[in-house]
Amino acid sequence: MLNIHGASLINGKQCNITIKNGYIQDVTKEEVYEGDVISVPEGVYVSPGWIDIHTHAFPKFEPYCAHPDIIGYKSGVTTVVDAGSCGADNIEELYELNLECKTRVFSFLNISNVGLKVLNELADLAAISPRRIYESFHKYPDMLVGLKARMSASVIGENGIKPLHIARSCAEKLNKPVMVHIGSAPPKLQDILKVLAKGDIVTHCFNEKEGNNIFNNDPVLTNLLQEAIKRGVYLDVGHGTSSFSFRTAKKAMQKKIPFQTISTDIYETNRIHGPVYNMATTLNKFLALGYSLEEVIRSVTEKPAQVLNKPQLGSLKKGSVADLTFFKVEKKHAVLTDSLGNTLDASVEIKPYAVLLGGEYIECDNEYELKESN
Ligand SMILES: [Zn+2]
Structure with a gap:
């Protein structure tokens, strides 16, 4: 059993995610300490x-x-x-x-x-x-x-x-x-x-x-x-x-x-x-x-x-495959570019922090941080 502590759902609420045999067992407010525990730093979202x-x-x-x-x-x-x-x-x-x-x-x-x-x-x-x-x-x-x-x-x-x-x-x-x-x-x-x-x-x-x-x-x-x-x-x-x-x-x-x-x-x-x-x-x-x-x-x-008709993916419901992405959402000014070279000012960035995949918790490479056009 694996427990993820401290990550925030998109609605901002902190949660504990319990994972068993690669599948999501539960998402609750309570911190569960049975089995392994991964504590995520404050302010990290999970989806x-x-x-x-x-x-x-x-x-x-x-x-x-x-x-x-x-x-x-x-x-x-x-x-x-x-x-x-x-x-x-x-x-x-x-x-x-x-x-x-x-x-x-x-x-x-x-x-x-x-x-x-x-x-x-x-x-x-x-x-x-x-x-x-x-x-x-x-x-x-x-x-x-x-x-x-x-x-x-x-x-x-x-x-x-x-x-x-x-x-x-x-x-x-x-x-x-x-x-x-x-x-x-x-x-x-x-x-x-x-x-x-x-x-x-x-x-x-x-x-x-x-x-x-x-x-x-x-x-x-x-x-x-x-x-x-x-x-x-x-x-x-x-x-x-x-x-x-x-x-x-x-x-x-x-x-x-x-x-x-x-x-x-x-x-x-x-x-x-x-x-x-x-x-x-x-x-x-x-x-x-x-x-x-x-x-x-x-x-x-x-x-x-x-x-894709893969209902066990893309969800945090009980029984879903426990693939998770952890990310931060930070205030940061950036200039983003489309395929025609037109630009758009951004004030917020999503930045991947880690994934859970095949039961393994892996932090994302820094070189894959947000890129700006300039
Ligand atoms: Zn293509």
Whole structure:
């Protein structure tokens, strides 16, 4: 039995968390002294372990590559989801890497066998094999959480919307969601939205790409977006090098367009040189936009767990997996930058302090502290 003393819940109340065999047994006001005790310094918050639903957690394919533990537990993220770096050809390698990692790793399987070995992976329809997709899900049912289709001009070649139809039909048979990357047209966003079903995810939702973002002033698109959200299609941030705009995010906030999950689309270059840096910095941008701490933390815990259909994650309820993230929230002025180089002043920062993962309490690396634009 393990007891965590002294951490504050998001509502500010201090709690004791009792953990047994890797699962949360209880969250109470009383300090329990049975078994091991970890005392957390005053002012440290605890939440369910953070889940980053869009990362590139496969170190092999440059440039979209990173090590799961660097973008994971070392920066406060207990679960990373690789968003389509691997297709059927390399999923076994990701699985083997996952076995060596402390961070929990899931994957949206790229519908192309080759994944991000090439950057136009959907330009050749012959590389999309439903048979190999089904085989992969049969072999790695716990790790694979859905399919990934990157539906932008540079990826699809002459294939238009066809790859997405194949993805949706495989997803239907597997009863899993499709995560669809949106970017420069073609295909047009309206054509993508028409194909998506309940539980599917639109990533890079706050991009500002010409004519193909959620606010291109087309009433048809606005209706299609509202219908999609109504039938249960999720919007995911997927910050990335070129896909997050403060202007788009502000408009969405004004128009009350709800996003589900905050994710980074992190890989080596945008981790080291920005504008992503890490999950905490991405969360800080949403605090600076005016979202509450509670909303921000839910978007990286409870909500991604719901999207991934992993109800034992993202929660502090009894019986949940005891993945925890500890963090500080401090007053500090910083200038944060979006993917277009626009800046936003922040006055508060979330800073990861430690994680509890697989029963192990690990303090986060200092080098993964909040980064500023200057
Ligand atoms: Zn990505």
